Amino acid sequence: MKKIKEKVVISLAYVITTVGAIYFFFPIYWMVWNSINPWITKNSPLTSIFEPTFSWYELIFTPGSGIYIGPYLTTSLIITLSSTTVIAVLGSLGAYGLTKLDFRFRDKLTLLVLSQRLLPTFAFLIPLWLLYRYTHLYDTMLGLIIAYIAWGLPFFTWLMLGFFSEIPKEIEESAMVDGLSRLRAFWFISLPFVVPGLAVVSILTMIFIWNDFLLAITLTERNVITLPIALTSNIQGISAAGAASALIMSLPMMIAGTIIQRYLVRGLTFGTVRG
Amino acid sequence: MTLLLNVVRARSEDIIIFITPMMSILLTLIIIPLVYSLWISLCELNLGTQSYLTPNFIGLSNYIKIFTDTKTWNSFAITLEFVSISLLLELGLGLLLALALSRIPRGATFYKTVFLLPLTIAPALAAALFKSMLNNDFGVVNRLMEALGFQGVNWLSDPNIIIFVFVLLDLWQNTPFAILVFYAGLNSIPRPIYDASELDGASSFQILRHITFPLLKRIFLIVVIVRGLTLFQTFDYVHVLTGGGPGYSSQFISWTLYIYWIRLFNFGVASALSWIILLLSIPFILYFFKFIIEG
Structure with a gap:
């Protein structure tokens, strides 16, 4: 009796997860299917045989084809990689300081850092926009990079705090007794401990910046166009070439997300839930 | 020492x-x-009425303007409707799927990988995908429905339906967050607790009601706060999917703010709105700190 009940529960569990998986995977399947669809029906739509084509992928990488995504891809790559690099350097230093240095207001400062990530983005974006207008940072790559640094830094620092605090205190202290300076202790002793953490947090930060729409649509206009802006400007939604471009944009992030899978939960809940 | x-x-x-x-x-x-x-x-800073951008102190006038405008109230109401429906369904479906996932003996890793894919796709891109799939005339959803003998739905042009399109999109992209977090929570409950209660003759439902749910309470609240704060600021979806329409039916509060800011250049009102959103978020952020300090 108990065995039968267990079997029913397991089958039901499979049905539920499979229905869920179909819903979550369908739009991605649709994107892939469209990107290899020739959109030329030789006979009637019902009898035509589907022959996949990769010509859309060729076209989006052909300069002058009208759907060339090269410049947007380059812009997005430069902006994402440079801002993530700066965030990683400043955020690692900051997170180390907040966990290992002992000073007044440290705890308050730590909460202040996190609160900046949770505050609505609009609240600092409007004055930043005005500032950018005055300083001519508006619609420049540098301006957008600076904005992403400010936006991503609290998030990065916060998650790195968790990793630095996991380093045993004794290791640090023995290094200090041996006469190493703080910066050397950070570089030679602590940093090697947190390299895996540094990698996943950087990837997570990169995904957020790569996918961002709000900062890009408000702080840039004509000169700087990132992939999310370029790919969503079509009124109708996504065409076949759009689907190919969308896949080119999403695939690296899907792979990155799968790599840091085990860590994703911890990252997205600001370290409050361990995955 | x-x-x-x-x-x-x-x-x-x-x-x-x-x-x-x-x-x-x-x-x-x-x-x-x-x-x-x-x-x-607290200032008049409006390119619609001023030729130079010089802030002019006017006290609480911007706030009064917001609170006496039925359109902003309407905008708040639409946002709250969207946030509450989405949040409820995200939590419910997330919990259901996480429970199912924790019960399957094989393939959990495969399902988890499929579930996390929507989380990694840009929200704006997700909206563009849904826009194409839900297109009234040649979208794949209506064509599938017609093939199955149903009538196609005017997904994007019917003001009564549009909120549900946003919910469908949000559920697609963000239910995985709830699933993965709940699943992590379920896995953190020690196995012996279940075994002991099973030996004591507790039914599956009793175990769920008296053991699983109380232990998930903390995680439940974390999901509510993180998702609630994010949902309240939904912007990308509106920009790509509808631009606030049809009519004012998807004019979420972030979109109203954006209109005041980028379209009307009324920085005073836009900033006031952003501070209202900020002040509304602060209690939730402070409550969230509790979970962080507890670790």
Whole structure:
């Protein structure tokens, strides 16, 4: 009796997860299917045989084809990689300081850092926009990079705090007794401990910046166009070439997300839930 | 011991090296702008009425304008409707799928991988995908429905339906967050607790009601706060999917703010709105700190 009940529960569990998986995977399947669809029906739509084509992928990488995504891809790559690099350097230093240095207001400062990530983005974006207008940072790559640094830094620092605090205190202290300076202790002793953490947090930060729409649509206009802006400007939604471009944009992030899978939960809940 | 403490206590040059770079960026690009936006929210700063951008102190007029405008109230109402429906369904479906996932003996890793894919796709891109799939005339959803003998739905042009399109899109992209977090929570409940209660003759439902749910309470609240704060600021979806339409039916509060800011150049009202959203978020953020301090 108990065995039968267990079997029913397991089958039901499979049905539920499979229905869920179909819903979550369908739009991605649709994107892939469209990107290899020739959109030329030789006979009637019902009898035509589907022959996949990769010509859309060729076209989006052909300069002058009208759907060339090269410049947007380059812009997005430069902006994402440079801002993530700066965030990683400043955020690692900051997170180390907040966990290992002992000073007044440290705890308050730590909460202040996190609160900046949770505050609505609009609240600092409007004055930043005005500032950018005055300083001519508006619609420049540098301006957008600076904005992403400010936006991503609290998030990065916060998650790195968790990793630095996991380093045993004794290791640090023995290094200090041996006469190493703080910066050397950070570089030679602590940093090697947190390299895996540094990698996943950087990837997570990169995904957020790569996918961002709000900062890009408000702080840039004509000169700087990132992939999310370029790919969503079509009124109708996504065409076949759009689907190919969308896949080119999403695939690296899907792979990155799968790599840091085990860590994703911890990252997205600001370290409050361990995955 | 005192000697060791003296060694560990921070020297000021260390603080300059480690803390100052980060703090100066946060100070100049977030904290000062925030204070400045509070000041603007009390000023007239409007390219529609002013030829020069000089803030003109007008007290609470911008706030009064917002609270006496039925359109903003309507905008808040639409946002709340969307947030509550989405949040409820995200939690319910997330819990259901996480429970199912925890019960399957094989393939959990495969399902988890499929579930996390939507989370990694840009929200704006997800909206564009849904826009194509839900297109009234040639979208795949209506064509599938017609093939199955149903009538196609005017997904994007019917003001009564549009909210549900947003919900469908949000559920697609963000239910995975709830699933993965709940699943992590379920896995953290020690197995012996279940075994013991099973031996005591508790039914599956009783175990769920008296053991699983109470232990998930903390995680449940975390999901509510993180998702609630994010949902309340939904912007990308509106920009790509509808631009607030049809009519005013998807004019979420972030979109109203955006219109005041980018379209009308009324920075005073836009800043006031952003401060209202901020003040509404603060209790939830403070509550969230509790979970962080507890660890």
